[in-house]
Amino acid sequence: DTEVTQTPKHLVMGMTNKKSLKCEQHMGHRAMYWYKQKAKKPPELMFVYSYEKLSINESVPSRFSPECPNSSLLNLHLHALQPEDSALYLCASSQEPGSEQYFGPGTRLTVT
Amino acid sequence: GESVGLHLPTLSVQEGDNSIINCAYSNSASDYFIWYKQESGKGPQFIIDIRSNMDKRQGQRVTVLLNKTVKHLSLQIAATQPGDSAVYFCACSYNFNKFYFGSGTKLNVKP
Numbered sequence: 192d193t194e195v196t197q198t199p200k201h202l203v204m205g206m207t208n209k210k211s212l213k214c215e216q217h218m219g220h221r222a223m224y225w226y227k228q229k230a231k232k233p234p235e236l237m238f239v240y241s242y243e244k245l246s247i248n249e250s251v252p253s254r255f256s257p258e259c260p261n262s263s264l265l266n267l268h269l270h271a272l273q274p275e276d277s278a279l280y281l282c283a284s285s286q287e288p289g290s291e292q293y294f295g296p297g298t299r300l301t302v303t
Numbered sequence: 304g305e306s307v308g309l310h311l312p313t314l315s316v317q318e319g320d321n322s323i324i325n326c327a328y329s330n331s332a333s334d335y336f337i338w339y340k341q342e343s344g345k346g347p348q349f350i351i352d353i354r355s356n357m358d359k360r361q362g363q364r365v366t367v368l369l370n371k372t373v374k375h376l377s378l379q380i381a382a383t384q385p386g387d388s389a390v391y392f393c394a395c396s397y398n399f400n401k402f403y404f405g406s407g408t409k410l411n412v413k414p
Contacts, residue, residue: 195346233392233404234347247401281346289399291337294346 195295197282203301206272212298214265214282222288223265225257226281228297234281240265241288272302315411322380324408326393331374333395337402338367338378342389350378350391380410388412 195216204210214223222241226234239247240259248257254276256268265282279299283292316322328336334355339347353360353367353376360367366379376393390409394402 231407233407235404236401239401283346287399289335289396289401291349291352292402293349294339296344296346 195282195284195293197280197295197298199298200296201299201301203303204269204272205303206274208272209268209270211269212267212280212282212300214267214284214295215263216284216293217263218284218286218293219262220284220286220293221262222285222290223259224283224285224292225255225265225267226283226294228279228281234294238267239288246288269300272300274302276300277302312406313409313411315413316383318383318385318412318414320383322378322383322387322410322412324378324380324391324393324410326376326378326405328374328376328393328395328403328405330395330397331371332397333374334398335396336367336369336376337394338365338376339392339394339404340387340389341392341407347392383410383412385412385414 198213225237228234236249237251238257243259254271258266279297281297282295285292337352338350340350341347351362351365351367353369358369364381368377390407392407393405396402
């Protein structure tokens with residue numbers, strides 16, 4: 192299995208909702224990442240998990256809460272988001288921190 | 304930190320021609336570089352990488368050139384095909400740290 196999978200593909204949520212994005216990989220990778228990508232812009236790093244521990248938080252607002260339940264799974268919990276948080280949220284994984292990253296297809300999030 | 308830029312936001316080429324996409328980086332300590340291809344509605348796809356101890360690396364129809372003296376990276380695509388139409392990002396990192404992405408070049412391949 193050489194894929195990074197993400198669910199859901201699309202998500203529409205109100206500003207008072209709580210939702211979660213999920214990411215899964217079965218490549219035995221030890222680093223996992225969340226990125227945010229706005230239209231026509233490059234991916235922006237949000238969080239890095241290395242060996243299931245949070246190693247980088249790029250000063251992301253607390254309304255985004257990452258979780259790594261095990262080495263194959265990565266979640267992003269969302270609460271009280273703003274319309275400007277609407278974006279494509281990408282998950283990636285790599286064999287080791289800093290090695291080549293493999294991206295999932297992303298979750299297209301719309302906050303209304 | 305790092306800033307990564309591309310020389311042209313959009314590149315149009317004729318099918319069958321060669322394409323060259325350029326990228327400049329600012330941190331001379333950067334030691335690992337990746338080119339990604341992102342098609343509409345999809346996540347970035349790894350194309351090719353190169354480490355700072357090399358100046359050239361070839362893949363299938365793609366070549367990456369690294370000039371550390373001027374901190375410049377390029378991606379060459381031979382015999383460009385319609386399926387190559389996408390946005391291309393360069394990304395660089397140093398010391399196994401996080402990656403910094405360039406702003407992207409959109410490649411349009413004209414039939």
